[in-house]
Amino acid sequence: MQFGPYCRMRLYCTYHDCNVISLFFIAVKVENFTLFESKLTLKAHTANTIPCMFHTRRHLNPLKVQLEWGKIERNEYVPLIHLYGDHVRKASSDYGDKYQVFIPEVSKGNCSLVINPTEITDSGTYQVRLTIVGKLYQPTPSIEVEVVNQPKGESRGWFKKKTTTVPPTTTTMMATKAKKGSAANNNESASDIIFHQLDAIEKKIFIFIIVIGVFLSIAVMAGVLLIIKLRQKSKNGDEEEGEDDESESEDSSDSS
Numbered sequence: 001m002q003f004g005p006y007c008r009m010r011l012y013c014t015y016h017d018c019n020v021i022s023l024f025f026i027a028v029k030v031e032n033f034t035l036f037e038s039k040l041t042l043k044a045h046t047a048n049t050i051p052c053m054f055h056t057r058r059h060l061n062p063l064k065v066q067l068e069w070g071k072i073e074r075n076e077y078v079p080l081i082h083l084y085g086d087h088v089r090k091a092s093s094d095y096g097d098k099y100q101v102f103i104p105e106v107s108k109g110n111c112s113l114v115i116n117p118t119e120i121t122d123s124g125t126y127q128v129r130l131t132i133v134g135k136l137y138q139p140t141p142s143i144e145v146e147v148v149n150q151p152k153g154e155s156r157g158w159f160k161k162k163t164t165t166v167p168p169t170t171t172t173m174m175a176t177k178a179k180k181g182s183a184a185n186n187n188e189s190a191s192d193i194i195f196h197q198l199d200a201i202e203k204k205i206f207i208f209i210i211v212i213g214v215f216l217s218i219a220v221m222a223g224v225l226l227i228i229k230l231r232q233k234s235k236n237g238d239e240e241e242g243e244d245d246e247s248e249s250e251d252s253s254d255s256s
Contacts, residue, residue, distance in 0.1 A: 007168060009190065013118060017055055020060050028058060028060065028122075028132050028133060028135075029056065029057060030054050030055070030056055030130065030132065030137050031054070031055045031056070031057070032053065032054060032055045033053075033054040033055075033111075033130060033137055033141060034054070034141060035050065035051065035052050035128065035141045035142070035143045036051050036052075036053070037143060038143060038144060039143070039144045039145075040062065040143055040144070040145050040146070040148070041146045041147075041148060042115070042118045042122075042146070042147045042148070043118070043148065043149075043150040044117075044118055044119060044120055044147050044148060044149050044150070045117050045118070045119070046116075046117060046118060047114065047115070047116035047118075048114070048115050048116070049112050049113065049114050049115075050112060050113045050115070050126060050143060050145065051112050051239060052110070052111035052112045052113065052128050052141070053109055053110065053112075054100070054109050054111055054130060054137075054215055055109050056109070056132075059107075060107040060108075060132065061107070062085055062106070062107040062142070063085040063086075064085075064132060064133050065083075065084075065085070065106055065107050065130075065131075065132055066082070066083065066084045066129075066130070066131035066132070067082070067083040067101060067106050067111055067128070067129050067130055067131075068081070068082045068083070068124070068128070068129045068131075069081050069099065069101070069113045069126060069127070069224050070091075070127050070128075070129070071072070071124050071125065071126050071127070072124060072127065072142075073123040073124065073125075075181075077150075078091065079091045079128060079253075080095065080098040080099050080113075081095075081100070081101060081113070083106060086103060086171065088101070088103065097116070098115065098116060099113065099114070099115060100113075100114040100116065101114070102114075111128055111130060113126070113128070118147045118148050118162050118237075119147060120148075120149070121147075122145065122147050123145055123146050123147045124144075124145060125142055125143070126142065126143050126145055127140050127141070127142045128140070128142075198218060
């Protein structure tokens with residue numbers, strides 16, 4: 001089947017426009033792909049998070065997002081954990097659950113890496129690689145991590161508490177229980193104060209209602225008495241007018 005020049009041009013333009021439109025919808029612009037800091041100090045034998053974030057103006061399909069964390073060892077990049085959609089692949093079975101990512105939140109911009117527990121040997125340079133619809137976004141962010149033995153104080157790493165894959169340490173659990181206890185005491189004291197205030201307000205309202213009721217009762221009684229007096233006055237006035245009429249009639253009869 002042969003097409004004329006005009007038809008061939010229309011077909012070419014339609015094909016070209018479709019390619020442009022498909023590329024427009026496939027392309028995703030990533031903004032603020034960052035690790036926040038260039039250096040990070042972590043406490044050994046604890047769970048820590050290397051924070052990472054990126055932003056896109058459009059919602060991402062989780063199945064089209066790939067996230068990989070690796071470490072530079074002897075000037076070579078060694079992958080640690082790779083996420084593709086909802087599938088996680090570890091570079092070595094020896095790692096176990098040491099390295100974790102927040103799978104449901106990766107497509108929403110959370111590309112952080114959890115290390116649990118951190119050891120002195122975990123010190124080094126880490127890199128994160130983000131691939132969306134087959135496109136690797138560069139430059140690849142990197143961060144220098146130093147793990148130290150720190151018997152006192154808190155780690156400078158960021159640890160996200162609400163995760164099912166990373167169990168909290170004993171110290172974290174004790175601190176959490178202590179905070180919950182203090183929060184419960186504060187809630188109890190606050191509730192007591194609120195109840196006392198409500199009782200005081202209810203008493204004031206009750207007294208106010210009683211005062212208003214007494215005032216209304218007095219006003220009603222005064223109104224009733226006033227009406228009675230007015231009626232008595234009107235009756236007395238009518239009687240006096242009747243007597244005056246009778247006296248006038250008698251006077252008129254006498255004069256006649």
